[in-house]
């Protein structure tokens with residue numbers, strides 16, 4: 351849609367093809383319905399893929415300032431929210447001032463209509479062929495399987511921005527990837543990213559609890575990466591932004607998660623704190639020891655593990671009990687069963703290898719065929735980085751098409 355608007359503004363004849371009933375179905379559900387469309391903090395570490403240096407060069411051409419300016423040209427004013435708790439202080443998340451992803455999507459549609467950009471919905475692209483310097487893009491009405499009502503559109507350039515495999519109910523069903531692979535373009539292994547993490551432990555008693563803490567991914571007793579933020583418990587899963595960030599890095603079913611709900615205290619400091627709390631609350635029932643410190647369900651879950659006598663008061667808690675509470679809350683170990691599938695993921699890790707494309711995202715082996723967005727082998731962490739990539743890559747591809755047509 352961004353490329354279509356830019357091409358329309360440059361006076362090109364454009365046709366946008368979409369197999370859903372409307373455009374931007376996924377865009378309309380981003381950021382919990384608020385659309386976190388970019389982030390003022392940009393660094394190569396915010397992106398993943400086989401050639402993040404190449405990806406980042408593309409981001410630098412059309413970074414947050416340019417994205418904000420472009421969206422303002424569609425009437426979308428930015429609302430900048432400072433980093434989430436425990437974030438890098440430089441992180442500034444950008445949303446539309448209306449905090450509405452639906453508004454954001456509509457702004458593109460209004461501009462496309464005003465520019466008289468031709469667009470057709472409910473048309474499934476089932477083939478792209480290049481003959482004598484011209485592309486034939488074959489479509490069939492969505493939902494039909496045979497070619498009775500097939501129709502081909504001719505074009506000098508084609509830009510494919512059909513998404514990856516994540517959230518297929520929004521339209522990104524991988525159909526274009528099959529077509530791309532058939533034309534000999536290499537695609538890396540694709541896995542779900544930014545998704546929940548399923549645990550072997552049954553966490554039913556914690557389901558629905560949300561708590562701030564540190565979550566680390568461990569492998570062979572070594573922490574190899576950690577995230578801090580709001581951790582959400584499900585029946586047999588953990589989610590929330592820090593868990594989703596880690597999910598992208600899980601590749602071994604034997605990995606462990608280590609959850610720390612005293613992330614700002616050392617082991618000794620946690621013990622000292624618990625001892626001081628024992629002194630302060632000495633007349634209270636032991637069953638209330640963690641009330642007011644953790645969500646009630648979580649406190650009850652921890653104390654249940656100690657199997658304390660009902661009549662016990664806080665001052666009767668032994669140092670050994672405090673040590674167990676510390677271990678359960680500072681070193682909570684969960685065994686990873688698997689990560690959420692594509693249906694549960696926000697983004698796809700992997701895709702068309704950037705090495706198959708020129709620096710302006712044209713297929714090296716099919717001139718005139720361009721790619722943008724999640725279909726490429728680049729994904730971002732949470733925080734507006736995936737839309738930043740989608741916009742920057744679309745800008746890069748369409749600018750080159752515009753330049754070639756104006757030559």
Ligand SMILES: Cc1cc2nc3c(=O)[nH]c(=O)nc-3n(C[C@H](O)[C@H](O)[C@H](O)COP(=O)(O)OP(=O)(O)OC[C@H]3O[C@@H](n4cnc5c(N)ncnc54)[C@H](O)[C@@H]3O)c2cc1C
Pocket residue numbers: 367368369370373374375376377379380381382385386387388473474475476511512513514516517520521522523524525526695696697722723724725733734735736737738740
């Ligand atoms: C729940 C959720 C929340 C998210 N929140 C954020 C967020 O806040 N910030 C952020 O930066 N990122 C977010 N993302 C990720 C971001 O939305 C995607 O990375 C981004 O939309 C990718 O853009 P795209 O244009 O490459 O693909 P898509 O948005 O998937 O669009 C591809 C389009 O191509 C169409 N299509 C596919 N195949 C065909 C075909 N054969 N014929 C015709 N049409 C076809 C699809 O129907 C679809 O409309 C979120 C994702 C999800 C699922």
